[in-house]
Amino acid sequence: MAQQILVLNGPNLNLLGTREPEIYGTDTLDDMVAELTGIAAERGAKLRHVQSNHEGTLIDALHDAREWANGVIFNPGAYTHTSIALRDAVISSELPVVETHLSNVHAREEFRHRSMLSGVCLGVVLGFGKHSYAAALDALLRHLD
Numbered sequence: 563m564a565q566q567i568l569v570l571n572g573p574n575l576n577l578l579g580t581r582e583p584e585i586y587g588t589d590t591l592d593d594m595v596a597e598l599t600g601i602a603a604e605r606g607a608k609l610r611h612v613q614s615n616h617e618g619t620l621i622d623a624l625h626d627a628r629e630w631a632n633g634v635i636f637n638p639g640a641y642t643h644t645s646i647a648l649r650d651a652v653i654s655s656e657l658p659v660v661e662t663h664l665s666n667v668h669a670r671e672e673f674r675h676r677s678m679l680s681g682v683c684l685g686v687v688l689g690f691g692k693h694s695y696a697a698a699l700d701a702l703l704r705h706l707d
């Protein structure tokens with residue numbers, strides 16, 4: 563059966579393409595998800611994408627994923643650095659979650675160096691722009707196989 567993957571994007575990622583393009587690139591979120599969906603299809607996997615600017619909606623999506631997903635690619639945006647609630651939701655999902663970032667957060671401001679989530683995720687991919695998502699997908703599918 564095809565692996566079912568939730569791609570979950572947090573706050574401000576709806577503005578990709580126009581938001582600080584020197585850091586996050588010029589592709590829109592739709593471009594990125596379309597490309598990732600193609601890559602997933604080549605591997606026989608199916609993606610569902612959710613983006614929200616609201617912490618509670620991200621938590622609900624992780625809870626809901628328990629019912630249907632095999633794994634999660636999660637870019638929590640700035641909540642990465644602050645949210646114990648999202649950390650708890652990742653644990654509660656009982657799913658392998660790959661924390662994913664477009665930018666290399668360790669080469670940026672110090673407040674971005676800490677992640678509340680990394681310790682409860684399967685792994686972390688960061689710094690490769692949109693390719694971070696492709697690398698996260700590859701790693702997650704290899705893990706699931």
Ligand code: DQA
Nearest residue numbers: 574637639640663664665674
């Ligand atoms: C980000 C990094 C976060 O620090 C930032 O708040 C974001 C995007 C990234 O993908 O590089 O919104 O998660």
